[in-house]
Amino acid sequence: MNNQNILIEKQDNIAVITINRPTKLNALNKATIQELHDCFKALNEDKSVKAIIITGSGEKAFVAGADISEFANFSVEEGGKLAAQGQELLFDFVQNLSTPVIAAVNGFALGGGLELAMACHFRTASTNAKMGLPEVTLGVIPGYGGTQRLAQLVGKGRAMELIMTAGMIDAETAKNYGLVNHVVAQEELLDFTKGIASKIANNSSVAIAKAIEAINANFEDGTNGYEVEIKNFGLSFGTEDFKEGTTAFLEKRKAIFPGK
Numbered sequence: 001m002n003n004q005n006i007l008i009e010k011q012d013n014i015a016v017i018t019i020n021r022p023t024k025l026n027a028l029n030k031a032t033i034q035e036l037h038d039c040f041k042a043l044n045e046d047k048s049v050k051a052i053i054i055t056g057s058g059e060k061a062f063v064a065g066a067d068i069s070e071f072a073n074f075s076v077e078e079g080g081k082l083a084a085q086g087q088e089l090l091f092d093f094v095q096n097l098s099t100p101v102i103a104a105v106n107g108f109a110l111g112g113g114l115e116l117a118m119a120c121h122f123r124t125a126s127t128n129a130k131m132g133l134p135e136v137t138l139g140v141i142p143g144y145g146g147t148q149r150l151a152q153l154v155g156k157g158r159a160m161e162l163i164m165t166a167g168m169i170d171a172e173t174a175k176n177y178g179l180v181n182h183v184v185a186q187e188e189l190l191d192f193t194k195g196i197a198s199k200i201a202n203n204s205s206v207a208i209a210k211a212i213e214a215i216n217a218n219f220e221d222g223t224n225g226y227e228v229e230i231k232n233f234g235l236s237f238g239t240e241d242f243k244e245g246t247t248a249f250l251e252k253r254k255a256i257f258p259g260k
C-alpha cells in the first residue's frame with residue numbers, strides 16, 4: 001500500500017493507524033477516506049491482527065473534520081453523494097468491522113473527526129481532547145452518521161444541544177456523557193489504549209466478531225438484536241475457539257485461541 005495520508009504500524013497483534021495530515025489538523029479529504037478504507041479492509045483480512053487503534057498525528061488533533069476546502073463548492077447532488085460514499089467507505093465500514101477498532105482521541109475531534117471516533121467500537125481520549133459537531137456553523141449538518149451515533153451514545157437531548165449550539169466538550173465531559181470510556185494524559189494515551197487492545201487480543205477473536213455483530217444489530221432498522229444474539233451464540237458452539245476456551249477452563253490453563 002502506498003499511503004500518502006496515513007501511517008500503519010503493527011506490533012504484537014495490534015495495528016495502529018495514524019491519520020497523518022498534521023498541517024491540516026488531519027482533516028479527512030477524499031484520498032484519506034479511501035486510504036483508510038483500504039487499510040481497514042486489509043487489516044480486517046489479516047488474521048494476525050486482533051485489534052486496531054486509530055489516532056491522529058501531532059499533539060493538537062485527532063481529526064478536525066471533513067476537509068472543508070474539498071466541499072465548499074458542492075451542489076445538492078454532490079453533497080448527498082459525499083455523505084453516502086463516506087458513510088459506506090469508512091464510517092459504516094468501521095462500525096461493522098469484525099476486528100475491534102478503538103479510537104484514541106488525542107486532540108480535536110470535530111465534525112467528521114468525531115463521527116469517525118463514534119463509528120469506532122469505543123473511544124479513549126487524552127485530557128486535552130475537545131469534541132463537537134460544528135457543522136451548523138458552516139450551514140450544513142453532520143453527514144457521516146453524526147446525527148445518529150451521537151444521539152445513540154450520549155442521548156437525544158445532549159445530541160440536540162451539542163449539534164444545535166455547535167458546542168465543543170472537553171474530555172472529562174465526554175467521559176461523563178459516555179462518549180469516551182477513559183481519559184488519560186496525552187503522552188500516555190497510546191500505551192494506555194494498547195493495554196486495552198492487548199486484553200482484547202487475548203480473547204477469542206471469533207467470539208468478539210460475533211459479539212460486535214450482535215451489539216450493532218440493536219441499532220439496525222428491522223433487525224432484532226436478540227435474534228442475532230441467539231444465532232451468534234449458537235454459532236459459537238461450532239468454533240475451534242469455543243472448544244479451546246472451554247477445554248482450557250476445565251484443564252485450569254490459559255486458553256490459546258486459534259481464532260477459528
Ligand code: COA
Binds near residue numbers: 067134
Ligand atoms: N478542513 C480543512 N482544513 C482544516 C480543517 C478542516 N476541517 N480544520 C483545520 N484545517 C486547516 C486550517 O485551514 C489550517 O490550514 P492553513 O494553515 O493552511 O490555513 C490548519 O488546518 C490549522 O488550522 P487552524 O484553524 O489554523 O488552527 P487553530 O488552532 O486556529 O484552530 C480548530 C483549530 C480545530 C478550532 C479550527 O481549525 C477549526 O475550527 N477547524 C474546522 C472545524 C470544523 O468545522 N469541522 C467540521 C467540518 S465538517
